[in-house]
Amino acid sequence: MCHYCGCREIPLIKEFIAEHETVTDTAGEALRALDRGDTDLATGLIARMAGELRAHWRGEEDGLFTVMGDDPEYAGYIDALVLEHRQLAAFLDTVDLMIPQDVLRLRESVDELHHHIAKEEDGLFPASLTALSGDEWDRSMTAWRAAHPGAPGDLGR
Numbered sequence: 001m002c003h004y005c006g007c008r009e010i011p012l013i014k015e016f017i018a019e020h021e022t023v024t025d026t027a028g029e030a031l032r033a034l035d036r037g038d039t040d041l042a043t044g045l046i047a048r049m050a051g052e053l054r055a056h057w058r059g060e061e062d063g064l065f066t067v068m069g070d071d072p073e074y075a076g077y078i079d080a081l082v083l084e085h086r087q088l089a090a091f092l093d094t095v096d097l098m099i100p101q102d103v104l105r106l107r108e109s110v111d112e113l114h115h116h117i118a119k120e121e122d123g124l125f126p127a128s129l130t131a132l133s134g135d136e137w138d139r140s141m142t143a144w145r146a147a148h149p150g151a152p153g154d155l156g157r
Contacts, residue, residue, distance in 0.1 A: 011141075012137065012140055013125050016056070016060065016120070016144075017121060019059075024110075024117070033045060034097065034103060039098065042097055046092060046097070050092040053085075053088070055148055060081075062146065063139060064124075065078045065082065066140075066143070067139055067140055068127070068128060077123065077124065081120065081124070091105065091109055
């Protein structure tokens with residue numbers, strides 16, 4: 001991921017990146033649990049990951065994606081990201097770790113999640129620096145807060 005544009009210092013983007021790290025850490029723990037044959041632990045970790053992702057996606061989609069999606073330059077890119085959210089959510093809702101094909105698909109989905117995150121962190125987030133006005137940042141932060149009730153932090157406010 002880039003470190004040159006400064007987007008990582010924007011409080012909202014910093015939160016999104018921290019959530020990405022939490023989710024990928026949880027996914028990695030789940031895969032390691034599967035490697036050890038601990039499907040009960042892996043199942044719990046997948047459920048936790050799904051919950052973390054839902055809040056994260058709601059914050060992204062209702063905020064940053066909505067305000068950037070109003071610009072035709074970003075709309076198609078954002079639509080593709082939202083579709084990826086929906087596809088992973090549908091899979092996580094139905095995954096059965098007792099089915100070998102689902103375990104394989106989970107491994108593939110975690111790899112795809114890493115690629116998805118790169119699209120956000122290396123593409124959309126840096127673009128947000130020049131694309132958003134102060135009011136649009138405020139709307140994006142308000143949406144993140146609504147998706148994370150009771151979360152600590154004030155996103156720089």
